[in-house]
Amino acid sequence: MSRGKIILGLCGWLLACFAAAAMGGLFMPGxxxxxxxKPAWNPPGWIFxxxxxxxxxxxxxxxxxxxxxxxxxxxxxxxxxxLTQLALNALWTPLFFGLHWPGLAFAxxxxxxLAIAATIAAFRPVSRPAMLLLVPYLAWVSxxxxxxxxxxxxxx
Amino acid sequence: MSRGKIILGLCGWLLACFAAAAMGGLFMPGxxxxxxxKPAWNPPGWIFxxxxxxxxxxxxxxxxxxxxxxxxxxxxxxxxxxLTQLALNALWTPLFFGLHWPGLAFAxxxxxxLAIAATIAAFRPVSRPAMLLLVPYLAWVSxxxxxxxxxxxxxx
Numbered sequence: 001m002s003r004g005k006i007i008l009g010l011c012g013w014l015l016a017c018f019a020a021a022a023m024g025g026l027f028m029p030g031x032x033x034x035x036x037x038k039p040a041w042n043p044p045g046w047i048f049x050x051x052x053x054x055x056x057x058x059x060x061x062x063x064x065x066x067x068x069x070x071x072x073x074x075x076x077x078x079x080x081x082x083l084t085q086l087a088l089n090a091l092w093t094p095l096f097f098g099l100h101w102p103g104l105a106f107a108x109x110x111x112x113x114l115a116i117a118a119t120i121a122a123f124r125p126v127s128r129p130a131m132l133l134l135v136p137y138l139a140w141v142s143x144x145x146x147x148x149x150x151x152x153x154x155x156x
Numbered sequence: 157m158s159r160g161k162i163i164l165g166l167c168g169w170l171l172a173c174f175a176a177a178a179m180g181g182l183f184m185p186g187x188x189x190x191x192x193x194k195p196a197w198n199p200p201g202w203i204f205x206x207x208x209x210x211x212x213x214x215x216x217x218x219x220x221x222x223x224x225x226x227x228x229x230x231x232x233x234x235x236x237x238x239l240t241q242l243a244l245n246a247l248w249t250p251l252f253f254g255l256h257w258p259g260l261a262f263a264x265x266x267x268x269x270l271a272i273a274a275t276i277a278a279f280r281p282v283s284r285p286a287m288l289l290l291v292p293y294l295a296w297v298s299x300x301x302x303x304x305x306x307x308x309x310x311x312x
Binding site: 054058133 | 162163166167170210212213214217220221224285289292
């Protein structure tokens with residue numbers, strides 16, 4: 001691949017991931033979220049923006065590192081697994097913050113967790129660093145799932 | 157290197173880069189910045205947070221990819237060049253937003269630009285992806301330098 005194509009590829013993967021991130025911008029926590037009972041360990045709101053921006057960036061870099069190894073032709077399967085987890089990621093915000101449906105969002109985040117684990121497994125043989133870049137993401141989604149579950153149970 | 161050490165290394169590089177980013181949090185644009193004459197193409201304020209978070213993350217991943225190739229022992233020189241640009245990066249915010257000194261900040265951002273170019277050159281033989289991850293950063297700092305210069309000239 002030419003260097004120009006590889007840089008364009010990085011931009012493309014960043015765009016794809018930040019398109020998913022933009023969902024978070026469309027469904028912002030509003031009055032409903034403010035009114036929820038929250039656990040003492042609920043992180044302050046300003047944490048989520050920088051953490052997610054860093055995670056989406058690492059996700060994009062991971063996909064790009066895999067894509068570099070022969071493009072779509074050779075890496076079709078791991079990249080489709082990646083796009084599946086990205087779609088599930090983008091879906092969570094409308095379920096939670098759009099529909100105000102924490103129970104359904106929790107079921108969905110469990111699917112997301114499995115899809116991230118599957119992506120990690122699919123990236124592993126292609127690029128070690130790509131696999132490792134998804135570990136903080138899986139850790140944060142594990143925490144987010146516990147938080148989602150707690151918010152659901154605290155607000156019946 | 158063990159996988160545990162490599163993941164710890166990723167966390168370490170992210171911490172180092174976000175420590176530099178934290179400078180931006182200490183010296184926020186306030187009344188002084190709001191009162192400056194700005195060019196028509198000055199980006200809206202909300203752009204800077206997500207863009208810088210993405211750039212710091214790619215920076216950290218780039219340093220981590222180089223560090224993985226034998227650690228400090230083998231990659232001492234490129235990593236020191238990297239840390240130099242990171243220090244220059246952290247210094248810009250206090251000069252501009254702390255001291256309100258756009259002329260000095262402009263001189264400093266030219267040094268930063270050179271240090272980033274030197275980092276790209278130093279990373280190139282060690283890791284192609286690491287080098288490429290710094291290209292968006294160099295592009296943004298080029299733009300930031302032009303913006304810094306314009307703000308300086310518009311506000312004598």
